[in-house]
Amino acid sequence: MDTRFAWGAPVRGTAPTNYVVRVTSNSPGFVYDQVQNVPTTNATFKFPRSPSAPGSGNATEASTPYYTTYTVRVIPMNGDVAGDPLYWTYKYEHWKLNNCYDERGQGNGLGTVGNTALTCPVPALTTAGGYSTLTLAWQPAPAAVSYRVTVISNGRATLYGLDTATPDIQTALRFPKASGAYGQYTVRVQPMNASGAGDPAYMTYQLGEYSHECWKTGSESL
Missing domain, CATH: 2.60.40 (Immunoglobulin-like)
Structure with missing residues (x-):
């Protein structure tokens, strides 16, 4: 049938x-x-x-x-x-x-790549040369050969962010140490291989002048 x-x-x-x-x-x-x-x-x-x-x-x-x-x-x-x-x-x-x-929001990771999970809380910020460097890390997916990493500013006219593919399970993003960079960002990491893609992992990241933090609301999307 x-x-x-x-x-x-x-x-x-x-x-x-x-x-x-x-x-x-x-x-x-x-x-x-x-x-x-x-x-x-x-x-x-x-x-x-x-x-x-x-x-x-x-x-x-x-x-x-x-x-x-x-x-x-x-x-x-x-x-x-x-x-x-x-x-x-x-x-x-x-x-x-x-x-x-x-089954919205209840996907079981069906696919040939497997899934990942973002590491939160994130490591301490390092500051040098007028920039703050954020290190993002995630768990390896079973069959992934690369990860698509996207960071986008939430509802801001001045955008700082990242869109890249990496074979590693961590990457770094530099923010200018200026008020225009402070605020909330959506972070998305999706495992990939030649046969397809796993389910993306999300978190919300907040950058301040002297601190930063992250959390997961379950409603993040890009």
């Missing part, structure tokens, strides 16, 4: 060039792990289906391990730059075919 999954395009940022869609069975009794790379906001996956019994319409097979739940992950891509993934739980049944449950 063909099942078509569809989603909306992002409402912020650059328009995606393609989407990586992965569907994986949540049951150890049935192995299903399929990936598609599509240019549109929908993808169709094929699932096994039992014949229907005459009269009742019930499945004729006694054992139907493919009637189970699946995790659906959609991640927008702009070339090799990945956005934030969307997750659903899809419950596949013989009778009911439209059973999708939004």
Whole structure:
């Protein structure tokens, strides 16, 4: 049976060039792990289906391990730059075919790269030559070969930030020691390899003249 999954395009940022869609069975009794790379906001996956019994319409097979739940992950891509993934739980049944449950904020890191976690609190600031240097660090993801690191000022006309890729599990960002640099920033780190992207990790960072701190609200996004 063909099942078509569809989603909306992002409402912020650059328009995606393609989407990586992965569907994986949540049951150890049935192995299903399929990936598609599509240019549109929908993808169709094929699932096994039992014949229907005459009269009742019930499945004729006694054992139907493919009637189970699946995790659906959609991640927008702009070339090799990945956005934030969307997750659903899809419950596949013989009778009911439209059973999708939004797992927003509850993604389980489905993918081939693995996930990371930002280290917070951050190390002490070092100051020299009119600059304050922030060192950011994160946990290694199991299959990552690089990390996309983005730091953006929150709601400020004067922007200081960073957008880079690094093979290391830390990087440094220099701020001018001036009032225009003080304020809150969103920090995002996403593990990458040639096959795709893991889920990004976020935190909020606040820089002051004589101090800095970080925290996680769970609602950060870029």
